[in-house]
Each structure stands twice: as C-alpha cells, then as structure tokens.
Amino acid sequence: MSSIEKLRWCFFEAPRKFSAEAMELHCCRKGKSFERSITLKKQWGGLLIYVLMVVVSLTVAGQQQAFAQAPAGGAPAQTPAAAAPSTPQPLPNPSMTAPLSTAAPSHTFNAGPLGTVAITGILSGIGLVQSNYTLGFDKPTEWDVSNAQIFLQKTSGWFQFYLQAGAYSLPDLGVPYIRSVEALSSGLPTAVGDFYGPFPQGYVKLVKGNFFAEVGALPTLIGGEYTFSFENMNVERGILWNQENAVNRGVEVGGTFKKLTLAFTWNDGFYSNVYNWLWGSAAYAFNSSNTLSFVAGGNVAHTAPTNNPFATSTALNNESIYNVIYTYSHESLMITPYFQYTHVGANPAIGIGGSGSTTGGAVLLNYNFKHGISLAARPEYITSSSGLPVTDPAALSLIYGPGSSAFAFTATPAYQKGGFFLRGDVSVVHARNFTPGF
Template sequence: MNRFTTKKAPRTGSKLALTILPLAVLSTLAMVSDTAQAAPFALPAPLSFDAGPLGKLDVQGVLSGYGVWQDNKFAGSGNPGNKSASADISNGQVIIQKNSGLVQFYLQAGAYNVMTLGSSYFSTGTFTQNTFGALPVGYLEIAPTDNFNVQIGKLPTLIGAEYTFSYQNWNIERGLLWGQENAVNKGIQANYTMGPVTASLSWNDGFYSDRFNWVTGALTWAINKENSVFFQAGSNMGHTNFAYSSIATTPLQNNESIYDLGYTHTGANLVVTPYVQYTSVPASAIQALGAGTRKTSTFGAAILADYSLTDKISVAGRVEYISNSGTATDGAANLTGFGPGSHAWSLTVTPTYQDGGFFARAELSYVTASMQSGTGFSGTNGLAQNQLRGMVETGFMF
C-alpha cells in the first residue's frame, strides 16, 4: 500500500469537507455521471527499480507551485503573508521507499510549504529551513509480519484528519483544527492490524521539540468497506519549557493533551468525514511559559468531504468551528490565535482537475472570528476579524 496516499489507516478521511455547497455546484452534482468514483488526491503508481543489495525500490515525486490572493493581509513586512498577493513553490519533493521484506524504509526529501487558514505564512525556502528541513520524513521500518511493524525516525503524526503537505490533501491550505495538531515528530511507532481494527502507538517528541516526552495513539475500526470510525489521542507526559528555534514547535501546543473522534463514509462518488477535537494545556505549563495563569482548552468540529464529478474532476470543501476557553481577563492562554473566549469559523471550497500526473486546482476560503472588542487576527492594523483567500495550485506528480 502506498503510504502517502490520503487513505492511510489510522488517519481515515484525510480530505476536508463542506456541508453547504453553492447552489451552482449542487445543480452540477445532480447531473454527474454514475461512473464517477470518489478517490483520494494521490500520487500515481511509483517507478520501481532494482537497487542490488537493497532490493526493489519505489520512487515518486511531486513538483508544484501556488499563487495566493488575500484581503486583510497580515501586518509587518518581509513575509509573503504580509502581502495581498504572492506566488511560490508548494512542493518540490522526491520519495524513495522500500516496502517489502523484513527491513523497509521511507525517505522524503525536498522543499515544501504549508499554509494554514487564519495565519500568516512564509516563503517556501524559509518554511523548509525552519521546520522539518530538507528531509521532512524519513524512517526505518521493521516488519516481521504483514500485520505488525515498528517504525523509527521522522514520522508523520497519528493525530488529525489532514496530512502535512498540500499534495496529500484535497484542499491546498490546512484548516483551523490542524493548528492544534502536530505534523511530523521524531520517535518510534508500533502498528498492528487485526481484522477490521488498526492500532498505532508512538513515543515521540510531540511538536518536533527534541524532548521525547510525548505519547500518541490511534485506533481505527473498519465497520465495513464503506464506513469506519477512529479515535486518536496524544499528550505531553511532562512539561517542556524552553526556547525553540523551529517554527514547527509551538510551545503551548507542545504541552497539550489532544483527543480526536471521527467517522468516515466512503461511497462511490462521495467521501465524508465529520470529527470533533478537544485539547487542553495545564495551568502549570501555561504559567511556566508566561502565557497566562489558568488551564485553557479548545473545542473544535469539522466536516470533511470530496465529491467526484468525473474520474478527473472533483469538488472538495471544508467547514470548521473552533473555540478557545476563558476570557480576556481570567488568565486563559491564547491557543487558537484568536484569543481567550473566542470562536472562529472557516469555509473552504476546492475544485480539482487531475489527469494522470498533472493536476490543477483553485481554492476559495473564508475565516471569521468572534473576538474581544478591539482585537483581531489579520489586517495591516491587526484588528480585522475575518479574511478571504483565493488560491491556485498546479503541478506534476510521478
């Protein structure tokens, strides 16, 4: 199984969703051919070659670029997120893996960028250098049986319903709930499958902190070929309080506990994943970081979906809600970026065309937040409480 399609167990439903599509889209869906199939936005079949003593290796890759326009650009200068329009490389990556035999491995190298709703963003060069480096994912795998394996190295997270890199998802940008989830961690992970149940358990460094005090786990139950449920959890087993040089490590989230519960339905044309998320950071960690005085939590919910119009054209979307506990004056921390006591919504629509290794897609997203009077999250004066973005992304996969 290709690990980096968007249907990796235990993270069912890696495409995001929309519950209320524009009437024009709905009318188009009514006329769709019955031959359309819902399928993940995935890399084509790998190129294989004989590597002598290493055995058969598979090679895949992606080269893509994006353009973005946004109103209420972010304050400051020097970053693309501070501009109304910009363009850059979104992915320039090569993947080499060995997925047979007792000893296997996975290596993913190159440049990449990750953009998140409601947040500023960096150039691809800056983001790559200051997050997971030129080898964002790489691990050794020991697979004594088809049902059990152990992986060690730089691993994709077990938490959430989105993957890190844009080509792995149906939407170009990551969502609001993704902001509370880690993306890549260093550690060791065991995976076991027994019939319809898949379980994974990992000891790792959480939000790429180089402090190995996190435990994460995921459990997926495939009810039948169309329906499955999943539960994911993770927690810092201690406290981690020091200065980070990597923008991949967010100190508050690196001290949290997180729980996700969701369901995925996979039909002939439609994939839908609703899920809920709860996180909390203890008062002791918040006080140590100087971010407040009391325990703070977030609650989020999302519905994720993709509808295949034809075997080459699909429409994906996302609707999300997230809240930050507390008030502006009770010592709660700002976990979401919208402030204590805030509530935020997002809506994203992403039509996609894919023909073989070529793809092109457009995206329109909107974020709005209820925040304390006199505060905001965007705009040159920092007081805007909503943001509209339009994006395009195109490239080649092999």
C-alpha cells in the same frame, strides 16, 4: 463584539508533462470592527516520477487490460499467452486522500542489499494575492514553490523505509503564508528552515506479519488532515489543524487484528526534540466503506520553550489532544466528520500562566463527478475557553485571543486527468471575540 471574516480563493494547476503526484503565530487581524480579506492563489503542480536522478517521466494510474485471442476452430492450438502483469498499485506513502491520487510508479531500481526501491516526487508552485495581510510579515502578493520533493521508499520485505526530501510550504487558513525558501538576507522565516528542514519525513520500518515498528521522523497520527497540500482534499489546511502537530520524531508500533488497527507512539510532540509525548490510535473498519477511529495522547510531562517557535509552540507542545474520526467512502462519495478536543494546563514556570482548551469539529467531503471533475468541501468550527478571565494578561490564547472562536468554510473544485490536475480553494474564515494582535 468584534469579528473578522476572511475570504480566500485558491487555484491549483499541474503542468502537462509530469506524472500524478503550523506555526505558533496566528494571523494578526488588527482592528475592532468587521474586516474582510480576499486572497487569490494560483498553484502549478503535479506528482513526478524520477528515473535514476536523470529522467522525469509520466505515469497514468489507469487500469490496464490484456486480451487473449482463442484459436480458430480446426486450427492448431497456440502456446497460451503469458499472463498480463498485475496492474501497478499506488505506493503507500505519501498518504493521500480524495480526490487526488498518487501515480503507480513505473520506475524502480535495484539498491543492492536494500532490494527494490521506488522513487516518485512532486513539483508544484503557488501564487497568492491577498488583502488584510499581516504588516511586516505577510505580503499582498506572493509567488512560491509550494512543493519540490522526492520520495524514496522500499515497501516489501521485513525491512522497509521511507525518505522524503526537498522544499515545501504549509499553506494554512487563518495564519500568514510562510514561503518554502527565502533569501538569507531577507531575515524572514521559511517553511524549510523554520519547520522540518529539507528532510521533513523519513523512517525505517520493520514488518513481521500484521505487526510493524517505525523509527524516525514520522507523520502524526493526530487529526483528519495530512501535512502537505497535495495530500488533502483542500489546498490549505483548516483551522482545526492549527491545534495539531504535523511531524514528530520518535518510535511507533502497531498492528492489525482482523477489523481493528492499533498504533502507539512515543515521540517529541511538536518537533521539540524532547521525547515526552505518548499517544495511541484505534481504528475499526466495519466494512470497506465505514471506519471509526479514536486518537488520544499528549505531553506526559512539561516542555520548556524551545528556539523554534514555528514548529514548536510552547502552549500546544504541552497539550493533551483527543480525536474521534469517522470515514465513509463509497464509489464517488467520501465523507469524514471529526471531533477534536484539546487542553493545556497552567504552568507559570514555563510561561503558561493559565489553562485553556479548545473544542471543534469539521466535516471533510468530496464527490467525484465524471471526466475527472470533483468537488470537495470543509465546514469547520472551533471555540476556546480560558482558565483565567479573558482580560487577564496571563490568559492563554489558543486561537485569536483568550475565549475566541472561529468558523471556516472551504470549497475546492478540482480537475484531474491522468497525472495532471487543476484545483482551487474558495474559503471564508469568521472569527468572533478576537483580541487585536492575534
């Protein structure tokens, strides 16, 4: 029985003067015996606030207090002080989970008929040192801009919108690192060029009471982790995320009914530009601390291979996927266990010779200590099965070869002070029953 074990260390650092705030190819681990790789990553980053494309300033998402002094006895009453403005609240997008949080925007501008528009952003870098990298594709050392994005959004009124633009990378466990941008002469793939382009997300949102409709490039409803590194508990996405889509183009409608929130979407799945995916989500909030969600959907037809194998895996773009996600959040503790099942049916006409499925689970945990220090952890396990014998050349590989499985554990200590943060990933991935070359 062969196995692979991968150990990663990853660090995230923010500059001092900025405000807070999947590809089809699997990492080749050639060899029949135990292998170990060590990766050291350093990231510099922080969420930015831009002012009319000229000024970059810092905001601290802290509580503001106003104090009013009562008049002394016998003194004439003074004019009451004006009520202090309400504390600015973080914007709804991009979505963030613990421990990092977006800064409440201090800068907005009047966009004429569009109304008041807020502008925020992020700038971060990543450094990488690793062994057991993929020859001809990965590198033993790497420095890159992991995020250089701005976010424009209007969040009030019946007409709203969100636009995200810039450069990004998608660091992920178990697969080679793809740079955000690359010299054209290199011939290497890039995250911006081979995934979702310089405008990865953007949509128009129409709101009426508790109902909404969105049209555009939408963040997925699938899974327990978001797409970009700064949105998640950990710097890198996990091994369950490799089975999920990240961005899809389409239409989404939904609404809130007391404690129940529903959403339904028709979209192009794994960014295929073929609109034959349907899925829905239901989330029930028992109280402010406990929420249970169910997400299900998939390709209702069949989609042939595209010319974008990085964002649009042929097998995954023809799958069905199911999630059960529970979230507990109270004071300093957040726990999100989730279960995931996927199935891909056989379809030799589009190159899928045999069926396959995956079953996996993960627990996302974060605890905030005092003085801006926090610790996140993510144990996860995934296993796969094949409808054909694993020795059959047509057997479907969904992880590291037909019938393979993997365990991963990630720990992420973090420090945040106002708009600045420093965090690091330490993770291990152990694969079993893998096929050399996957």
